[in-house]
Amino acid sequence: MPLIQVTMVQGRTVEQKHALIAKLTDAMHEAVGTPKDRIRVAIYEITADEWGIGGEPFATVRGTDPNAASPPPA
Template sequence: MPIVQIHLIEGRTLEQKRKLVAEVTRAVVQSVDAPPEAVKVILSEMSRDNYANAGVLVIDKK
């Protein structure tokens, strides 16, 4: 039942995404005793002009 959504800046390789969803799923399974097939992971990629920290877009960070 755990549904995980991860917002991250775009640009990860397919290999990094594979590892990310596998490792996060394992972490959830081990921590809350859920069966693996109940764990869903959504990756929400953000472009650099769609995420800001302290009021400044990533694209404008020096």
Template sequence: MPLIEVTLVEGRTPEQLRTLITRLTDAAETALGAPRAAVRVILREVPAAHWAAGDVTIQERIEEQPWT
């Protein structure tokens, strides 16, 4: 039973998340020959202020964009 875990920043629509689940399931089914019913997908959404790279959070990067 394949388990696919994805961590992403909050803010996607329910439709986008549903599409991601479907496409990940399709990929596991195709690439691994896994039965569709056996594929598990977990999406973890993280607030932008809780995700950082190089000591700068994604929220800080968003706020610093000149076009916003």
């Protein structure tokens, strides 16, 4: 029984997550031939403050952190 685990930053709609589950299931089925009813998909969502890129929280990198320093004026 294959298990596909996805970790991603929150913000997708239920419809997008359902589409992701369907497409990942199809891809696993096509790649290795596992029957679709045996494939499991788990989506783990985290906040932008719980994901880091280059030593910075994703919220800061993305520019959504209200506590982040403002960039210097151009």
